[in-house]
Amino acid sequence: MKKTxxxxxxxxxxxxxxxxKVINDEMIGFxxxxxxxxxxxxxxxxxxxxWENVLxxxxxxxxxxxxxxxxxxxxxxxxKAHFDRWLKLFHETIDxxxxxDIAILAKQRAQSIAxxxxxxxAERAGK
Numbered sequence: 001m002k003k004t005x006x007x008x009x010x011x012x013x014x015x016x017x018x019x020x021k022v023i024n025d026e027m028i029g030f031x032x033x034x035x036x037x038x039x040x041x042x043x044x045x046x047x048x049x050x051w052e053n054v055l056x057x058x059x060x061x062x063x064x065x066x067x068x069x070x071x072x073x074x075x076x077x078x079x080k081a082h083f084d085r086w087l088k089l090f091h092e093t094i095d096x097x098x099x100x101d102i103a104i105l106a107k108q109r110a111q112s113i114a115x116x117x118x119x120x121x122a123e124r125a126g127k
Contacts, residue, residue: 004100011052014106015044018093027085035076054109055102066120073121083114 003010019040023029032038046063053061072078090110094103 002099005098005102008052012048015047021089028082069117070124087114
């Protein structure tokens with residue numbers, strides 16, 4: 001039986017396993033590895049805080065991811081296909097490890113985040 005998402009440890013499991021997929025993904029891995037050159041040791045704790053805030057309302061995250069993604073889009077255009085792939089990997093990871101209301105919420109929030117980012121990137125590119 002899969003777990004429900006209830007704690008920081010669960011968030012860490014989700015995020016670590018998700019980004020393991022992203023790093024090795026043929027379609028979007030290069031964006032993180034070669035273009036953004038993500039420092040995973042520094043980035044993962046930020047992502048833990050972000051998703052813990054989104055799913056468990058802990059208020060540990062106070063950043064704004066949009067400027068970084070807009071800047072990244074200037075280096076390599078972030079397409080709908082890239083966001084779709086990100087969502088697919090995120091959903092797969094949730095389904096592998098978790099079930100329940102917060103797992104469903106995580107998928108909904110990821111969809112919302114991807115949609116908002118695409119809209120804001122498109123707005124910025126149109127200016």
